[in-house]
Amino acid sequence: MSDRVEGGHGGGVPDVGAGQIDDDVARVAHVVELVDHRSLEDVQRLLVIRRMKPLGFTLDEMRALRAALDRIAAAATSGQGAADARGVLAEFHRRAEDSCARLRTQLAYAEELTTILGEHATGA
Known part of the structure; x- marks a missing residue:
């Protein structure tokens, strides 16, 4: 009995059992999950x-926030490390506000100008 099954294009495809297919599907699913x-x-x-x-944040500030x-x-961050990170976030929050x-x-101001220009443009 051959270990290859002829495909429609003349090439051979490996003849694998259901267990091998299940293992391959599980591996592919894991890789897709990691990529996703x-x-x-x-x-x-x-x-x-x-x-x-x-x-108006700089790239360095973006990196610091990230x-x-x-x-x-990170699950391992606790205590002072987490407190420091939260302090950084609080400052970024204030600046964003x-x-x-x-x-x-x-x-x-832009909306006021648009209204004024619209009134003048229509002669209102």
Whole structure:
């Protein structure tokens, strides 16, 4: 009995048992899970950067915030390490709030200007 089964394109495919297929599926599922988890982390990192950029944070500050978030997320972080990371996050939170307030003011000015220009453009 051959250990290969002929495929439609003339090449051979290994003849494997159900146990081997189950093992292969489990391995592939594990790899996909790892890739999905890593991809999710990458997306989350990019979202943090995207959210920080309009608020005027530098790349170094973005890295510092990401490091603080990572320390808090790490199961081993406790005690002073977690407290320090939370202190960093509190400062970033305060600065983000200040930036949001400035942006709200700028948006209000822009909306006022848009209204004035619209009134003049339509002759109202």
